[in-house]
Amino acid sequence: MKRVVVYYTGNVQGVGFRYTTESISRNFKVSGWVKNLKDGRVKLHSQGVDSEVNAFLDAIGEKLSANIHGFEMENADNKEDNIGFKISF
Numbered sequence: 001m002k003r004v005v006v007y008y009t010g011n012v013q014g015v016g017f018r019y020t021t022e023s024i025s026r027n028f029k030v031s032g033w034v035k036n037l038k039d040g041r042v043k044l045h046s047q048g049v050d051s052e053v054n055a056f057l058d059a060i061g062e063k064l065s066a067n068i069h070g071f072e073m074e075n076a077d078n079k080e081d082n083i084g085f086k087i088s089f
Contacts, residue, residue, distance in 0.1 A: 003047040003076035006057065010069030012042040017067060018087045021060055025085035028056040032080070035088035045076060046085070 008017070013036050021034045021044065030053055032046035044060075046053050061068065 001047060001079075002050040002053045003079065004045070004053060004057070005074050005076045006044045006046070007037075007072045008042045008044065008064075008068050009040070009071065011067045012064075013040060015067055017042055017064060020064060022085055022087055024059050024063060025056060027059065028052045030056045031082035031084055033082065033086050033088040045080065045082075047076070047080065047082070 018034045018036065021042075025032075025046075028048070030046050030048035032044065034042060034044045037043050046056060048056070057073075
């Protein structure tokens with residue numbers, strides 16, 4: 001099981017980033033959430049089988065490459081009991 005937290009920077013708020021990410025998640029067996037941060041970044045938490053999480057993150061990078069100027073990824077220590085993938089407010 002892979003658990004990651006990703007912080008995206010760039011033009012990632014007010015452009016449908018979270019909704020697009022949620023839509024992309026439907027194509028993968030992942031759970032988690034995505035939300036805007038007050039500092040202008042977007043935070044994503046995802047968990048699932050390594051290959052599914054990796055493919056999900058790659059798809060986000062491809063679809064939203066014009067908006068993403070950078071990202072930081074770290075392993076998440078905590079298991080979250082998410083069902084599906086959702087937008088967190």
